[in-house]
Amino acid sequence: GDHYSRSMASYGVYLAACGFEYHGPKRHLAFAPRLSPENFRAAFTAAEGWGTFSQKQTAHEVNAAVAIKWGTLQLKTLSIVPAAGSHPTKATVTLAGTSVGAKLTVNDGRATIALVGEVTMAAGEELAVVLE
Numbered sequence: 324g325d326h327y328s329r330s331m332a333s334y335g336v337y338l339a340a341c342g343f344e345y346h347g348p349k350r351h352l353a354f355a356p357r358l359s360p361e362n363f364r365a366a367f368t369a370a371e372g373w374g375t376f377s378q379k380q381t382a383h384e385v386n387a388a389v390a391i392k393w394g395t396l397q398l399k400t401l402s403i404v405p406a407a408g409s410h411p412t413k414a415t416v417t418l419a420g421t422s423v424g425a426k427l428t429v430n431d432g433r434a435t436i437a438l439v440g441e442v443t444m445a446a447g448e449e450l451a452v453v454l455e
């Protein structure tokens with residue numbers, strides 16, 4: 324009925340505020356928070372699981388994390404927005420405390436981290452990214 328469409332419309336506002344993008348076949352996840360990007364945390368859903376994204380942003384660094392709470396997430400690329408005016412040149416990525424190779428590209432104010440190989444994250448695991 325009409326109640327379903329109203330709740331889905333409000334979920335669209337939530338997705339827009341988070342700047343959330345997910346493309347399962349491309350293994351791509353992105354966030355561009357529009358509210359409090361300096362200290363942000365939000366839940367997200369994917370094809371085979373769900374979790375949280377968080378970031379703390381300063382003038383010269385972004386610390387971001389993708390934590391899987393249930394299911395799995397296959398990931399090749401992660402895009403986030405660095406602080407206004409900053410130009411990151413290095414991305415350090417770890418999965419469950421283990422270093423993961425990654426290549427950083429910055430275009431149109433968005434930092435895209437391409438992981439060397441695809442990773443499959445399971446419940447309880449966290450992918451941490453530091454942009455400098």
